[in-house]
Amino acid sequence: MRCLFVCADDFLWRLAADRGEARLSTLWIVERPRVRARIRAHGAEALAGRLDEEAVYRRAFRTGAEPVLLAVDRARQARVIAAIRKVAPAAPLVVLGEAASLDAEPVVTLPPARVTAGMLEPALERALTRAKVARVREHFGRADRVLILMQDDPDPDAIASALGLKMLLGRSKSAATIATFGTIRRPENRAMTRILDIDVEQVKPPALEEYDMIAMVDTQPAIFEEALGEVDLVIDHHPEETPVRARLKDVRPSYGATSTILTEYLRAADVKIRERLATALLYGIKADTLHLERGATKADMEAFAFLHAHANHNALRRIERPDLPDAALDVLARGIEGRRLADGVMFVHLGAVTYPELIAQFADLFLQVEGAEWSVVSGCVNQELHISVRNVGYVRAAGDVVHEAFGNLGGAGGHRSMAKAVVKLRDWRAAGLSAGDREMGEAIASRFLAALRRGRG
Ligand SMILES: [Mn+2]
Numbered sequence: 001m002r003c004l005f006v007c008a009d010d011f012l013w014r015l016a017a018d019r020g021e022a023r024l025s026t027l028w029i030v031e032r033p034r035v036r037a038r039i040r041a042h043g044a045e046a047l048a049g050r051l052d053e054e055a056v057y058r059r060a061f062r063t064g065a066e067p068v069l070l071a072v073d074r075a076r077q078a079r080v081i082a083a084i085r086k087v088a089p090a091a092p093l094v095v096l097g098e099a100a101s102l103d104a105e106p107v108v109t110l111p112p113a114r115v116t117a118g119m120l121e122p123a124l125e126r127a128l129t130r131a132k133v134a135r136v137r138e139h140f141g142r143a144d145r146v147l148i149l150m151q152d153d154p155d156p157d158a159i160a161s162a163l164g165l166k167m168l169l170g171r172s173k174s175a176a177t178i179a180t181f182g183t184i185r186r187p188e189n190r191a192m193t194r195i196l197d198i199d200v201e202q203v204k205p206p207a208l209e210e211y212d213m214i215a216m217v218d219t220q221p222a223i224f225e226e227a228l229g230e231v232d233l234v235i236d237h238h239p240e241e242t243p244v245r246a247r248l249k250d251v252r253p254s255y256g257a258t259s260t261i262l263t264e265y266l267r268a269a270d271v272k273i274r275e276r277l278a279t280a281l282l283y284g285i286k287a288d289t290l291h292l293e294r295g296a297t298k299a300d301m302e303a304f305a306f307l308h309a310h311a312n313h314n315a316l317r318r319i320e321r322p323d324l325p326d327a328a329l330d331v332l333a334r335g336i337e338g339r340r341l342a343d344g345v346m347f348v349h350l351g352a353v354t355y356p357e358l359i360a361q362f363a364d365l366f367l368q369v370e371g372a373e374w375s376v377v378s379g380c381v382n383q384e385l386h387i388s389v390r391n392v393g394y395v396r397a398a399g400d401v402v403h404e405a406f407g408n409l410g411g412a413g414g415h416r417s418m419a420k421a422v423v424k425l426r427d428w429r430a431a432g433l434s435a436g437d438r439e440m441g442e443a444i445a446s447r448f449l450a451a452l453r454r455g456r457g
């Protein structure tokens with residue numbers, strides 16, 4: 001975009017000169033020929049002339065619609081603008097500094113404080129992050145074998161953060177192990193490790209002795225039943241319920257994802273974020289913030305925008321829509337057959353399923369049915385009844401309704417638009433309820449509708 005920068009001297013030019021950004025094609029309009037010569041010597045376009053006379057603007061404007069950034073003394077503003085207006089009555093104007101009273105001249109003002117805040121604060125923050133990264137690298141530089149430990153059922157944010165930390169430490173496969181005491185259960189998360197080729201090992205607590213240092217990402221030592229003592233590093237965004245015991249720690253509860261912290265680390269340290277890592281981190285932020293809709297901050301959005309440009313979106317799509325086993329379609333067919341829409345709630349009881357994530361996946365699907373503000377999908381697996389609930393978001397909080405309907409039978413709760421209940425079949429029967437497929441579906445529907453109606457009053 002061609003634009004005009006009008007300024008008495010070359011101060012603004014020196015500030016902006018090294019941006020190396022080609023989006024703006026700037027013509028500098030200055031007062032003295034010597035300043036013009038200096039700017040031209042550096043390869044930029046410049047004109048010199050009296051700023052409060054129209055002659056220089058006749059040479060400057062091509063279309064008359066080029067935006068103008070004006071940086072002159074307040075006292076001269078009105079005269080300079082009048083000269084510009086004679087040549088380009090409709091050119092958009094940005095005034096750097098306080099605009100003097102300009103007879104309702106429609107200008108955008110840009111206070112200098114905002115310019116410095118926009119430039120200085122990020123630079124200072126980056127310097128702080130760089131120093132943190134240097135401490136982390138120095139600390140781990142002494143270790144031969146490093147363990148990067150995640151929670152027991154690692155989610156995308158944890159897996160991406162672990163990969164990010166490994167890249168930050170610059171370690172090959174053998175020298176840093178990404179591990180969990182548990183297993184990765186959700187199909188999307190398994191797809192993530194497979195498609196992005198991320199090795200996650202399962203370790204047993206005694207194996208910790210084989211490692212010189214332990215880092216934890218997206219979790220904290222207090223979460224584990226095992227006594228871990230003081231670990232070397234904790235990077236997390238969950239609040240510290242028990243004070244974190246670690247030699248180095250960076251816990252930021254205001255962040256939507258640990259992947260955001262790692263993205264800031266990698267960028268501050270000038271580590272090249274390749275496609276695979278960018279895809280992982282982007283998915284980590286997406287998954288933890290429900291596509292930036294829940295708990296995402298400015299930092300998450302900035303990291304997201306940066307990663308979005310570097311990620312492999314085909315890989316991401318394959319991860320987010322995991323393969324359905326063929327047998328799952330029979331379960332789905334059964335569910336569709338017995339579905340029931342009542343009071344804007346779509347009820348589907350699937351009967352026996354092979355893994356619990358299928359229930360959540362179908363709950364998302366059934367919310368798309370016309371007329372459904374809620375979907376309540378249930379199924380039995382491992383001697384438990386799982387009930388997944390979704391809603392469109394502008395109705396009662398899903399967590400409250402689920403708690404009211406099933407809280408006395410088992411674990412029940414959730415967020416505004418998604419919730420879940422898990423009831424042991426033993427407890428279901430003990431409450432005098434039948435575990436036959438049809439009866440079970442009916443009991444779930446009548447309990448849920450009763451709880452929903454009580455809330456509607
Ligand atoms: Mn997380």
